[in-house]
Structures are given as structure tokens and as C-alpha cells.
Amino acid sequence: MNNYQPPIPPPPIPEKVAIEQIKVAATIIEKIRCSQDIQTIFTSTTQEMRRVLKCDRLLIYQFNDDWSGQVLAESVGAGWSSLLVERNNYEVLGNGHVQQDRCLLRDWSKGASGDILQQDSFLQSTQGGKYAHGQKFTAVEDIYTKGFPDCYLQALEQYQAKAYLLVPVFQEQKLWGLLGAYQNQSTRIWSDSEIELMRQIATHLAVALQQAEYINQLKLQTRSLEITLKELKLAQQQLIQQEKLAALGQLVAGVAHEINTPLGAIQASAGNNNKALIAAIAELPKLSEFLNSAEKVLFFKLIEESMSSKPIFSSSEKRPLKRQISDRLKEYQIDNARNIADLLIDIGVIKEIDSYLLLLQHEKVSWILELAYNLTRLLSNNKTILTSVEKASKVVFALKNYARFDASEEKRLAQVQDGLETVLEIYHNQLKQNIEVIRHYQDVPEIRCYPDELIQVWTNLIHNGIQAMKQGGTLTLTTALENEGIKVEVVDSGSGIPVQVKDKIFEAFFTTKPTGEGSGLGLHISKKIVDKHNGTITVSSQPGNTRFSVWLPLSNEQ
Amino acid sequence: MNSEQIMSESAILCVDDEVVILDSLKEQLKRKFGDRFIYEVAESADEAWEVIEELQQDEIQVIAIVSDWLMPGIKGDEFLIQIHQRFPQLITVMLTGQADEEAIERAKKQANLHACLHKPWTEQELTQIITSALD
Missing domain, CATH: 3.30.450.40 (GAF domain)
Known part of the structure; x- marks a missing residue:
């Protein structure tokens, strides 16, 4: 070595x-x-x-x-x-x-x-x-x-x-x-x-x-930023979803009422029809026994008139009518005038009472009117069932439109008014309490947009309007053509937005509502959605007149 | 005057902002109780007060009110509380499409609520409630 x-x-x-x-x-x-x-x-x-x-x-x-x-x-x-x-x-x-x-x-x-x-x-x-x-x-x-x-x-x-x-x-x-x-x-x-x-x-x-x-x-920072960005996007999605669910939660109660009401009418009408049909079938054979041919002709004329009469009177209109008829019947010495008048109105006979005197003074008047009532109620109850079904499906349809939120939704042609109407339908119950809705819809063309996301915008604006008018008021919706675009305005007559918070309302998590009532994301998300459509959203407010204006371009090719 | 005539001078009042509900309720009651009562309907609480007023003028006593809960203007529970304050003997029934437990509780305590009917109700539920209240 x-x-x-x-x-x-x-x-x-x-x-x-x-x-x-x-x-x-x-x-x-x-x-x-x-x-x-x-x-x-x-x-x-x-x-x-x-x-x-x-x-x-x-x-x-x-x-x-x-x-x-x-x-x-x-x-x-x-x-x-x-x-x-x-x-x-x-x-x-x-x-x-x-x-x-x-x-x-x-x-x-x-x-x-x-x-x-x-x-x-x-x-x-x-x-x-x-x-x-x-x-x-x-x-x-x-x-x-x-x-x-x-x-x-x-x-x-x-x-x-x-x-x-x-x-x-x-x-x-x-x-x-x-x-x-x-x-x-x-x-x-x-x-x-x-x-x-x-x-x-x-x-x-x-x-x-x-x-x-x-x-x-x-590289590490970039990677970590990429991850953060992904997480933020995910969080944003979740917040949007949560906001939507929160709003939906508030609506569910109202919607339950909205659906249960027609269901109640359907159930009652179907039950009433059962009884009417059974009674009518049981009594019809006696028709020839109780009525002579002239009376029979008059009877079917009454049925005919009742079935062809369409006026839907409100209860406040019916009451004076009922009183009138009742007084008239009393003049003819007809007993039980009040109940007969009530029955006649339910049957749908409201004019020319005198022409039915032959029947009204008949000794079998109760039997006659009851049969007429059973026969005519069959038709009106069926009408009730049909309109109630329509009403319930309208609510379900609106709810379906409302609840659908697809982040990958593609732009398609849609009419902004349809979206506004969906939201009005959803909030029908809250609106009917004490808010008058005025629609100024201009005939505007369809635009390429994300309809479901726009519904979220209308929901937020209308919901805020309702909340601002707890004591009642007027909600005015306007659609109009303006500057190669469609302007949608939601105006409420509520107390207005204080000057000191006006600039903050589009910020995330800004809310003036009590805890639990609002996430403070509604208007922020609305602005994001309008931005995505290359549109603008502005607000002007004074007591008694708060105006949210959304402008969406007609041609939107991005 | 026999007892039948006295009875026919009492009325049952239904209050709901939906005409189809009023029609249905009235028909169910009419089919069940016939001429035993007078049946009146009102589309709002305000109208209900008018009806009560008119009936009083005709010396007809409202013995029961079936009121919807969610109506324009005033909620059913508040309306029934007001009714109870003026007519403590009157039987109050609430009809609701959504269970607002707080409102029901309030009506039970302050309006002596006899029963709460949930939409969609059945004819049997309705008539039993009225029958049990009158017996």
C-alpha cells in the first residue's frame, strides 16, 4: 500500500x-x-x-x-x-x-x-x-x-x-x-x-x-396554489349548493302548503263525487214518478243551465246573490228559503229564478234540488280535480326547475320571463300574504343563457324583496329591451338599503339578516352568475323603492 | 219552535283563500249534516268578520269556524285567537297545508283550538271533528 x-x-x-x-x-x-x-x-x-x-x-x-x-x-x-x-x-x-x-x-x-x-x-x-x-x-x-x-x-x-x-x-x-x-x-x-x-x-x-x-x-408553491385553488373552487361549489339548499329549506314549508292544498281539494272532490253519484243513481229512477213531463223538461233545463254557466263567483259576490234569491223565494212563500237559495247557488242557478217556480213550488222541491245538486256537482267537482292537478303539477314543475342546479349546464336559448315566473310560483304563498305583484313584461326575445343559474338570480332578488316587505308592499317585475340586451328589474317597496351598506351587498358573506336567515352569499352568487353571462347587476335604493337591475346581452357567444 | 229549527239557525263558517277548498269543505259538511246547519264561506279573515256580522243581523249564530292557516293578511292562528276573544263559545278548527307546530300550539292555548286538520284531509276527519265538538 x-x-x-x-x-x-x-x-x-x-x-x-x-x-x-x-x-x-x-x-x-x-x-x-x-x-x-x-x-x-x-x-x-x-x-x-x-x-x-x-x-x-x-x-x-x-x-x-x-x-x-x-x-x-x-x-x-x-x-x-x-x-x-x-x-x-x-x-x-x-x-x-x-x-x-x-x-x-x-x-x-x-x-x-x-x-x-x-x-x-x-x-x-x-x-x-x-x-x-x-x-x-x-x-x-x-x-x-x-x-x-x-x-x-x-x-x-x-x-x-x-x-x-x-x-x-x-x-x-x-x-x-x-x-x-x-x-x-x-x-x-x-x-x-x-x-x-x-x-x-x-x-x-x-x-x-x-x-x-x-x-x-x-414549483412547490405553484403546486400548493393549484391545490388551494382547486379546494377553493370546490368550496365555492359547496357554498352555492348550501345557499341553494338553505333557500330551498325555507321554501319547503310553503311548497308543502302549495301542494297539499290542491291535494286536499282533489281528495274532497273525489269523495264528494262518490256520494253524489251513488245518490244520483239511486234517485234518478224516481224522476218519472215524481215529475210530470213539463217538470222533467224544466228539470233538465235547470241542469243544462247549471252546466253551461261558467261564472265563478267569489264568496263575497255570492252572498248578496244568495240574499236576493232567498228574499225572492220568501215572496213566493217558499219555506226554507235560505237553504234553497244556498243550494241553487251551489247548483249554479243564479238568474231567472222565476222560470223555475214550477219546480221550486213543487212538493218534492227538496228531492228535486238535491238530485240537481248531485248531478251538477259531479261536473264541478271534476273541474276542481282537474284544476287542482294542474296547480299541483305547476308547483312540482317550478320546484324541479328551481332545485335543478347543474354546474356543467350548457347554455341554451331561454326566455327570462319563464325563470321569473318559476320563482313567483315558488314564492306564491309568501307573496299572496300581503304583497301585490305587478308584471311589466315586454315581448323580449329568448337569449342564450344558463337558465337554471338565472333562476337563482331571480330567486335571490325576489326573496330579498319579500323579506324587505314583511309589512306588505308591491313587487314590480319588469323586462325590457335595452342596449342590445334584456333588462330585468325587480323593484320592491320595502324600507330600502341603508347607504352605508349599499356598497357591500354584493360581497360574499355580507348579510343584514339575522343568523340562520341568510348566508350572505345570495347577492354575491347572483353577481357571479350575471358576470358569467357578461351582464351587469346594479342597485339603487331609497325608502319605498329598491331597484335591482340586471342587464343581460342579447348575443352572448362566450 | 222545535229543536230542529233552533239548530238550523246555527252556522258553520269555513275560511280559506282558495275557492276550491271552500267549495269542497262546504259540500262535505252539507252532505254530512244537511239542513242541520247553515254553511257559509269566506275567502279571507276580513270577509269572515263580515259574514259573522251579517249572520248576527239575521240572528244566526256561528257555532264553528274552520280556518286555513296560511292566508293573505292574517295567519289562521291569529285570526282564531281574535275570534276566540270575541266569541269564547265558538268552536275553532284550523286547517293547514303545512304543520307549523308553533302556530298550532299558540292557537291551542289562546284560541282554545278544538282540532287541527291537515291538508289533504278526509271527509271523515272533518265531520268527526265537527260532530265531536257539538256533542
Whole structure:
């Protein structure tokens, strides 16, 4: 092992070599500048440097946090074993290297005459030893003349080195690693220019490392921002959905009433019809027995008139009528005038009572009117059933329109008034309490839009209007053509929006409603939806007149 | 005057803003109780007061009111409370399409609510409520 060979004297540095070194330095620096991939920089740096220094091995070594470390890049001359390949191929051997590296590194940290028998913690406590404290390099021309202990010599023999030159690489203030050149064939005296070149390159590697670190941080930040953005979009979707569900929850009660009312009418009418039909079938055969032919003709005329009469009187109109008829019947000395008048009105006979005197003064008047009542109620109850079914399906349809919210909904042609009507239908119950709805609908064309999302806008505006008019008022809806677009206005006669909050109403989570009544997202979402249609939403408010104006362009090709 | 005549001078009043409901209620009551009562309907609480007024002028006593809960103007429970304050003997029944428990509770306490009918109700429920109240 100790076959000593005299060290190679530092070769005189001809100008050519110096120029070559400057050129190589420039090349490497250029590569460092151009490449973003740190491994490429390491590889080309080790190759170029070994070539210019004409050494047997050139490597870049990185410290770990515990001051162990590993070879990251290596250029090695033909015939010499590669530390990189060995380490990567043999895990066990690799661990051995780490141990020996430590032995090696302890010394580096102390310089050529350093105490390599220090505890393992030495580098940790000194945080990189002399390099960290300013030592710029270690040049060893012959490892066997330095009095290195066996441990270290073994490590160096592992590197097959007889001479070496080490310079530290810093990342910011921290000793990151080492750039090492090794002479294996023989000992070597390192020239000042070689040392200077190594130091220069190490400095540039440090810059490259810093850049790589920045790029890495940037990539991590970008990635984290992308994730945040995704999460925010998801959260936004959920909030929109929640807002919708909250509004829906408030509506469910009203909608239940809206559906149960026609259901009640249907159930009652069907039951009443059962009774009417059974009674009518039972009594009809007696018709000829009780009535003569003239009376029969009059009876069917009454039925006929009742069935063809369409006037739907309100209860307040019926009452004076009933009184009139009742008084008339009393004039004819007809008993039970009030009940007969009531029955006649229910049958649908309201005029020319006198023409039915023959029947009304008949001894079987109760029987006659009851049969007429049963026969005619069949028809009116059926009408009730039909209109109630229609009413219930209208509510269900509106609800379906309302509840549908598809984020992937595609634009389609739709009439904005349909959306407004859907919302009015949904809020029918709340509106009918004490709010008068006035519609000023101009004949406007259909527009390409997201109809379901626009329904959400109308819902928010109308709902806010209703809430602003708890004591009653007028809700005015207007649609009109304006500036190549459709203007929709929702005006309420409520107390108005205070000046100090007017600018905030489109902000997310801004609400003047008590907790639980509003999320403060309604108008914010509305604005987002209008923006998506390239439209505008504005508000003007004074007590008794709060006007939300939405303008949507007619042609909307985005 | 026999008892039948006295009875026919009492009225049952139905209050709902939907005409189809009023028609249905009236027909059900009429089919069940016939000439035993006079049946009146009103489309709002205000109209109901008018009807009561008119009937009083005719010396007809309203013995029962079946009122919807959700109506324009005043809610059924408030209306029945007002009715109860003026006519403590009057039987109050609430008809509702949605269970607003608070309103029902309030009506029970302050309007001596006899029963609450839920839409869609059955003829049997309605007539039983009236029958049980009169017995």
C-alpha cells in the first residue's frame, strides 16, 4: 500500500493551459446559467472539470443534515471504480461508504492537519468545521505524508486516491457539500490556478444550487396554489349548493302548503263525487214518478243551465246573490228559503229564478234540488280535480326547475320571463300574504343563457324583496329591451338599503339578516352568475323603492 | 219552535283563500249534516268578520269556524285567537297545508283550538271533528 511515488510537481502553467482553464470555467458557468436541472449541471461540471484538471476522479458530494453524505455526481477516469455506481448498486457497500466518508469528512472539516479522531458529533457541533468558518480549500499532495490514521487512509484508498483537492460548496450560509478532485495514479501538487478554478466553480455551483432551490420552492408553491385553488373552487361549489339548499329549506314549508292544498281539494272532490253519484243513481229512477213531463223538461233545463254557466263567483259576490234569491223565494212563500237559495247557488242557478217556480213550488222541491245538486256537482267537482292537478303539477314543475342546479349546464336559448315566473310560483304563498305583484313584461326575445343559474338570480332578488316587505308592499317585475340586451328589474317597496351598506351587498358573506336567515352569499352568487353571462347587476335604493337591475346581452357567444 | 229549527239557525263558517277548498269543505259538511246547519264561506279573515256580522243581523249564530292557516293578511292562528276573544263559545278548527307546530300550539292555548286538520284531509276527519265538538 505504501509504494511511494514522488509527487507530480506542479506543472509550469503555460499560457495555453491557463486559457484552457478560463475557457472551461466559462463553459461550465454558462451551463450552470442555462440549465435548470441541477443534476445536469453536476454531471457536466464533473466531466468538464476532470478534463481540464486531468485528474482521475472528480466528484460532487452532498452533506445530509446529520453530516453524513453521498456522492451526487462523479466523473472518473477509465480503469478506476466509480463510487457512484458502487454505492448505487450495493446498498450494503453504500452504507460502508457513508461510514468511511464520515471518517474522511471529519478530516476535511479540520483541514489537512485536522484532528480526524474527533467524535462523530464534531461536524454537527461545528456545523461544517473549518469550511464553514472560512477555510476555502484543502489541497493534499500525498495522503501518506500527512500522518493520517488508518481509518482515514482506508477511506481514501476506497477512493483510490493518492492526492486530492477539496473545496466547499455553500448554499447561502450553510455548508452544502464539497467539490473534490482526486489523483489516483500518483501523488500530485495542486497549482494555485487549479485551486482557484475549483473555488470559482464551487462558487458557481452554489449559485446554481440556490437557483435550483428557488425553482423547487416555486414549483412547490405553484403546486400548493393549484391545490388551494382547486379546494377553493370546490368550496365555492359547496357554498352555492348550501345557499341553494338553505333557500330551498325555507321554501319547503310553503311548497308543502302549495301542494297539499290542491291535494286536499282533489281528495274532497273525489269523495264528494262518490256520494253524489251513488245518490244520483239511486234517485234518478224516481224522476218519472215524481215529475210530470213539463217538470222533467224544466228539470233538465235547470241542469243544462247549471252546466253551461261558467261564472265563478267569489264568496263575497255570492252572498248578496244568495240574499236576493232567498228574499225572492220568501215572496213566493217558499219555506226554507235560505237553504234553497244556498243550494241553487251551489247548483249554479243564479238568474231567472222565476222560470223555475214550477219546480221550486213543487212538493218534492227538496228531492228535486238535491238530485240537481248531485248531478251538477259531479261536473264541478271534476273541474276542481282537474284544476287542482294542474296547480299541483305547476308547483312540482317550478320546484324541479328551481332545485335543478347543474354546474356543467350548457347554455341554451331561454326566455327570462319563464325563470321569473318559476320563482313567483315558488314564492306564491309568501307573496299572496300581503304583497301585490305587478308584471311589466315586454315581448323580449329568448337569449342564450344558463337558465337554471338565472333562476337563482331571480330567486335571490325576489326573496330579498319579500323579506324587505314583511309589512306588505308591491313587487314590480319588469323586462325590457335595452342596449342590445334584456333588462330585468325587480323593484320592491320595502324600507330600502341603508347607504352605508349599499356598497357591500354584493360581497360574499355580507348579510343584514339575522343568523340562520341568510348566508350572505345570495347577492354575491347572483353577481357571479350575471358576470358569467357578461351582464351587469346594479342597485339603487331609497325608502319605498329598491331597484335591482340586471342587464343581460342579447348575443352572448362566450 | 222545535229543536230542529233552533239548530238550523246555527252556522258553520269555513275560511280559506282558495275557492276550491271552500267549495269542497262546504259540500262535505252539507252532505254530512244537511239542513242541520247553515254553511257559509269566506275567502279571507276580513270577509269572515263580515259574514259573522251579517249572520248576527239575521240572528244566526256561528257555532264553528274552520280556518286555513296560511292566508293573505292574517295567519289562521291569529285570526282564531281574535275570534276566540270575541266569541269564547265558538268552536275553532284550523286547517293547514303545512304543520307549523308553533302556530298550532299558540292557537291551542289562546284560541282554545278544538282540532287541527291537515291538508289533504278526509271527509271523515272533518265531520268527526265537527260532530265531536257539538256533542
